[in-house]
Amino acid sequence: MRDPRQLFDSHLAFVWRNLRRLGVPELQVEDAAQDVFLVVHRRWDTWSPALSTVETWLFGIALRVARNYRRSQQRRLAWLLPSTGHASLHEAPAVTDGPAEILAQREAAAVFERALAALDESKRAVFLLVDVEQLAVPEAARVLGINLNTAYWRLRKARLAFRRALHRIRAKEDAPDRENRP
Amino acid sequence: MNKVELRPEELSVIAAARAAPAPTEMQRARVRKGLDAKIAAGVAAPLLATSTALATMLKLGASVVVVAAVGSGIVYVAAPRLLHKSGSQAASALPRPATAPAPPPAAQPPAEAPAAPPAADSRATPAHARAAVRRHEASPAASADLAGELGLLTQVSAATKHSDVARADALLRSYDQRYPAGQLAEERAAAGILVHCAAGRVPAARAEARRFLERWPRSPLVARIHDSCAREERAP
Numbered sequence: 001m002r003d004p005r006q007l008f009d010s011h012l013a014f015v016w017r018n019l020r021r022l023g024v025p026e027l028q029v030e031d032a033a034q035d036v037f038l039v040v041h042r043r044w045d046t047w048s049p050a051l052s053t054v055e056t057w058l059f060g061i062a063l064r065v066a067r068n069y070r071r072s073q074q075r076r077l078a079w080l081l082p083s084t085g086h087a088s089l090h091e092a093p094a095v096t097d098g099p100a101e102i103l104a105q106r107e108a109a110a111v112f113e114r115a116l117a118a119l120d121e122s123k124r125a126v127f128l129l130v131d132v133e134q135l136a137v138p139e140a141a142r143v144l145g146i147n148l149n150t151a152y153w154r155l156r157k158a159r160l161a162f163r164r165a166l167h168r169i170r171a172k173e174d175a176p177d178r179e180n181r182p
Numbered sequence: 183m184n185k186v187e188l189r190p191e192e193l194s195v196i197a198a199a200r201a202a203p204a205p206t207e208m209q210r211a212r213v214r215k216g217l218d219a220k221i222a223a224g225v226a227a228p229l230l231a232t233s234t235a236l237a238t239m240l241k242l243g244a245s246v247v248v249v250a251a252v253g254s255g256i257v258y259v260a261a262p263r264l265l266h267k268s269g270s271q272a273a274s275a276l277p278r279p280a281t282a283p284a285p286p287p288a289a290q291p292p293a294e295a296p297a298a299p300p301a302a303d304s305r306a307t308p309a310h311a312r313a314a315v316r317r318h319e320a321s322p323a324a325s326a327d328l329a330g331e332l333g334l335l336t337q338v339s340a341a342t343k344h345s346d347v348a349r350a351d352a353l354l355r356s357y358d359q360r361y362p363a364g365q366l367a368e369e370r371a372a373a374g375i376l377v378h379c380a381a382g383r384v385p386a387a388r389a390e391a392r393r394f395l396e397r398w399p400r401s402p403l404v405a406r407i408h409d410s411c412a413r414e415e416r417a418p
Binding site: 008012013016017021027029030031033034037038041108109111112113115131132155156159160162163166 | 214
């Protein structure tokens with residue numbers, strides 16, 4: 001990795017995905033991504049591949065940026081958003097003319113996001129690093145600044161919570177079908 | 183402690199999600215452009231979440247800060263600001279920092295950066311004014327115009343709130359005459375829709391809402407519009 005610009009080109013998608021998964025609203029991901037790479041720009045000289053992979057470094061930055069966005073979004077947007085919180089309404093219109101595989105993938109991604117929302121931040125972070133970004137648990141523990149046992153414990157809890165959330169979502173999806181049956 | 187392994191169906195959901203949310207080329211370009219602008223402007227630290235436009239406005243010496251909206255209308259709160267003198271010149275004269283002189287540690291969240299002024303209203307949401315601010319970044323008259331625009335739109339909002347539709351319409355006409363290429367075109371358009379709603383002009387509100395959504399599909403004001411009379415029910 002020669003410079004931050006190159007990192008931007010190669011890892012914007014990584015940062016983007018994880019900001020979304022860490023709870024940054026769609027509307028604000030662009031700003032949040034800018035913030036992450038601004039930190040990258042400023043801190044570039046401090047990063048060393050000997051200390052962490054670039055992904056874990058970026059994730060650590062994204063985690064903190066996302067936390068700030070989550071904390072501030074309610075008070076900042078409260079005046080704009082209807083009290084009913086139509087989360088999907090302020091997102092860009094969905095592209096509906098894509099192939100069936102894209103739609104299926106989008107649906108799966110939506111299920112994933114809903115299930116992920118059931119995890120609190122500490123569990124979500126370790127779950128994202130290990131089960132989604134496929135880092136080793138010790139590396140995730142380093143990124144998060146927690147000891148290895150804690151990381152394993154959180155991962156276990158996160159997986160169970162994710163399982164329960166998926167189960168609830170599936171049950172809700174099936175319920176209307178049952179109701180419509182004669 | 184028993185290890186919990188993910189099941190195949192859980193892994194498949196994760197696998198699908200792994201590839202799904204990625205920035206489009208347009209989003210990528212916007213982030214790149216915004217990042218370059220911040221770096222070039224010498225923004226020392228990422229500001230709070232919606233600070234993109236706020237930072238720009240402060241550098242401009244902008245005399246006003248948007249914003250609050252309540253009830254049926256949009257309310258713009260104008261606050262005198264004297265944080266930076268001759269901002270645009272100062273910003274352009276800043277040396278381009280290869281590295282910031284005193285960066286906080288990586289672990290420090292950007293919110294702790296001192297760049298967010300305490301005077302900034304926590305409700306301030308100037309993100310939707312971003313494009314407009316960028317358009318006028320080099321204009322020293324931008325701040326004064328912005329103040330004037332905000333003042334008019336504030337009055338529009340107040341009139342709408344009090345169901346004084348005639349006054350709201352007159353104020354909007356005045357806005358259009360004085361600021362045909364206003365910095366707050368997005369806000370003006372949203373205010374117009376809400377005025378139509380207050381006047382019971384639903385078809386007009388919906389027609390303007392459609393144009394609004396085409397032009398600013400990602401606007402924070404979209405949710406506000408959807409919550410108004412302009413919301414069109416989907417056909418069964």
